[in-house]
Amino acid sequence: MFNDREIVCCQCNLGFVFSAGEQEYFDSRKLSHEPKRCQNCRVLERLRRSGKSTSTAFKTNCADCSQPTILPFQPKDDRQAYCNPCWKRRQDEESKSSPEAANF
Ligand SMILES: [Zn+2]
Ligand SMILES: [Zn+2]
Incomplete structure (x- = not known):
């Protein structure tokens, strides 16, 4: 059993949740370390590592929980950012609500 845990990001010092689902994923992949950075810092780190400018990162607020979030790209006008x-969660709900699509 896993429980949500709060970790302080080593980069921006903000607390973030290492969710039970993520812990399960880490465990299934035999990853013993836990994430040190929050989602947003991870996005920036990925851009930096792939040699891309972090200026392409798009800061916005989640359309669902309105948390500040960073995307590695700018979403299209008709797309809401999450x-x-x-x-x-939305992906999960979508696959549940349309099982035909999930069978693909
Ligand atoms: Zn951070
Ligand atoms: Zn959200």
Whole structure:
């Protein structure tokens, strides 16, 4: 059993939630370390590592929980931006509500 845990980001010093679902994922992949950075800092770190400018990062607020969130790209006008947990939750809900699509 996993429980949500709060971790302080080593980069921006903000607390973030290492969710039970994520812990399960880490465990299933035999990853013993826990994330040191919050979602937003991870996005920036990924851009930096791939040699891209972090200026392409798009700061916005999640359309669902209105948390400040950073996207590695600018969303199209008709698309709403979601933070990572909300986006995942929406994906889950979508696959549940349309099982035909999930069978693909
Ligand atoms: Zn951070
Ligand atoms: Zn959200």
